[in-house]
Amino acid sequence: MSIAAAEILPDKRVTSFVKERRKLLIDGKWVDAASGKTFPVQNPATGEVIAHVAEGDRQDIDRAVKAARRAFESGAWPRLTPSERGRLVWKLGDLILENLEELAELESLDNGKPVTVARAADVPLAADLFHYMAGWATKIEGNTIQLSVPYAPGVKFHAYTLREPVGVVGQIIPWNFPFLMAAWKLGPALATGCTVVLKPAEETPLSALRLGELILEAGFPDGVVNIVTGFGETAGAALAAHPGIDKVAFTGSTEVGKLILQAAVNDLKKVSLELGGKSPNIVLRDANLDIAIPGAASAIFFNHGQCCCAGSRLFVQQSIFDKVVEGVADRAKQIKVGPGLDPDTEMGPMVSESQFNRVCGYIESGLSEGAKAVAGGRKRDGKGYFVEPTVLVDTTPDMKVIREEIFGPVVTAIPFKELDDDLVRAANDTVYGLASAVWTKDISKAHSLAGKLKAGTVWINCYNIFDAALPFGGYKQSGFFFFNVKESIEIYTQKKSVCAAL
Numbered sequence: 001m002s003i004a005a006a007e008i009l010p011d012k013r014v015t016s017f018v019k020e021r022r023k024l025l026i027d028g029k030w031v032d033a034a035s036g037k038t039f040p041v042q043n044p045a046t047g048e049v050i051a052h053v054a055e056g057d058r059q060d061i062d063r064a065v066k067a068a069r070r071a072f073e074s075g076a077w078p079r080l081t082p083s084e085r086g087r088l089v090w091k092l093g094d095l096i097l098e099n100l101e102e103l104a105e106l107e108s109l110d111n112g113k114p115v116t117v118a119r120a121a122d123v124p125l126a127a128d129l130f131h132y133m134a135g136w137a138t139k140i141e142g143n144t145i146q147l148s149v150p151y152a153p154g155v156k157f158h159a160y161t162l163r164e165p166v167g168v169v170g171q172i173i174p175w176n177f178p179f180l181m182a183a184w185k186l187g188p189a190l191a192t193g194c195t196v197v198l199k200p201a202e203e204t205p206l207s208a209l210r211l212g213e214l215i216l217e218a219g220f221p222d223g224v225v226n227i228v229t230g231f232g233e234t235a236g237a238a239l240a241a242h243p244g245i246d247k248v249a250f251t252g253s254t255e256v257g258k259l260i261l262q263a264a265v266n267d268l269k270k271v272s273l274e275l276g277g278k279s280p281n282i283v284l285r286d287a288n289l290d291i292a293i294p295g296a297a298s299a300i301f302f303n304h305g306q307c308c309c310a311g312s313r314l315f316v317q318q319s320i321f322d323k324v325v326e327g328v329a330d331r332a333k334q335i336k337v338g339p340g341l342d343p344d345t346e347m348g349p350m351v352s353e354s355q356f357n358r359v360c361g362y363i364e365s366g367l368s369e370g371a372k373a374v375a376g377g378r379k380r381d382g383k384g385y386f387v388e389p390t391v392l393v394d395t396t397p398d399m400k401v402i403r404e405e406i407f408g409p410v411v412t413a414i415p416f417k418e419l420d421d422d423l424v425r426a427a428n429d430t431v432y433g434l435a436s437a438v439w440t441k442d443i444s445k446a447h448s449l450a451g452k453l454k455a456g457t458v459w460i461n462c463y464n465i466f467d468a469a470l471p472f473g474g475y476k477q478s479g480f481f482f483f484n485v486k487e488s489i490e491i492y493t494q495k496k497s498v499c500a501a502l
């Protein structure tokens with residue numbers, strides 16, 4: 001990494017956005033936190049403070065929930081037709097595309113991810129999600145039901161179901177895809193007619209705040225979307241526990257997911273959780289290695305391994321193990337690590353010092369327990385939270401690097417003899433169940449394995465393929481409920497049965 005590269009300046013619109021102290025969006029207005037407090041936001045490529053953001057807490061959450069309740073129950077929002085609501089959601093998608101470059105640079109500056117990735121993936125996917133969800137606003141339907149009530153002989157009934165918006169939703173999102181996660185959460189909530197209090201991650205609050213400006217520009221009524229920046233233990237916890245919230249949607253660590261569930265118990269709030277992963281990525285001996293090797297590398301190194309679905313346990317059939325590991329290790333050594341805003345950068349820094357320390361701690365733990373690094377494995381000195389892309393071999397199933405989510409560019413490569421029950425058991429031997437992949441030319445083997453893997457997604461000869469129309473969710477401790485598509489319309493609506501005697 002060259003010093004000049006670290007000093008690449010963002011677009012003027014980004015510079016002026018970060019220069020101003022950013023406020024909370026409550027009831028259609030930008031306001032300071034009740035406490036007047038702010039917190040600093042860092043550029044993870046340098047560790048320097050780039051912005052100051054209002055530090056929302058319990059009182060601000062309470063104001064935001066009340067605004068969201070008012071907006072849900074009265075005013076312009078519930079009076080809009082589904083078509084009008086859908087058009088607002090569509091317009092938000094358009095505004096994102098119109099501001100694509102600025103949003104990509106802001107995301108890169110705040111999160112550390114390469115601007116080339118934010119420009120090609122994060123921001124267009126977010127726009128696409130709003131465009132996709134806009135169409136659902138007019139397609140929310142119930143059904144009619146034929147009754148045969150045994151104790152009401154001769155009575156005819158007209159029975160049907162309605163789907164109504166679930167209400168005021170608290171949404172808590174992580175820092176790995178800050179803008180895209182905001183879109184994933186807001187899209188279905190807005191399409192169904194809910195109102196929202198969104199709490200972005202404290203590491204990366206900036207792009208959600210810019211999105212707040214676009215929400216106002218699109219013309220959403222006041223209070224429909226409220227954005228409260230602040231810390232998890234304070235603002236996040238207050239949101240999850242607030243009695244005025246009907247549903248909580250959370251993406252983040254499994255540990256905090258459990259706290260969210262506990263906080264929801266008192267009022268039996270609806271909860272949807274998208275949590276961690278330790279996904280098996282399986283390469284069979286008949287795989288096309290020209291695609292499997294770069295695919296396995298990208299499965300773990302995309303977004304610096306800070307992906308809930310990262311292919312962090314790479315299972316490779318014995319006879320091709322050395323070749324695949326060497327190929328992935330070569331790729332790891334070639335990856336250009338640098339500041340996200342450098343157009344040549346392929347991998348940026350970890351999002352924060354604590355994530356950097358966490359990932360380095362896992363690498364040290366693996367090495368001290370006897371694993372060997374065939375690429376990376378060393379701490380990088382100097383400014384910024386950069387971690388070397390790392391490939392570990394000689395692991396055992398009980399090591400922390402095998403059992404726990406690292407959430408960094410660290411893959412463990414594990415040989416296996418045959419495609420048998422032992423392989424399936426090893427692949428499923430994790431508390432998580434988010435994603436998985438199989439690389440093979442034999443479609444029968446691929447589909448047979450797909451049926452046995454306990455994971456919400458199975459990719460075959462590809463990895464990290466996302467689409468607004470493709471469901472995404474988890475088995476086991478990776479969470480519940482699927483996201484995107486029809487399922488998210490279902491989890492943001494409440495079913496109601498209506499039964500009339502004729």
Ligand code: NAI
Nearest residue numbers: 173174200201231232236237252253256275276308405407
């Ligand atoms: P986290 O789960 O603490 O943070 C995610 C969000 O939850 C943030 O908005 C945070 O402010 C909020 N939060 C934290 N504590 C809360 C609480 N008590 N009540 C309500 N909200 C709360 O994740 P963290 O600490 O940033 O990262 C730790 C590890 O979690 C990572 O190393 C990774 O393993 C995992 N993680 C998984 C993600 C995923 O996409 N599945 C995303 C982020 C982290």
Ligand code: MG
Nearest residue numbers: 232252253256
């Ligand atoms: Mg945390």
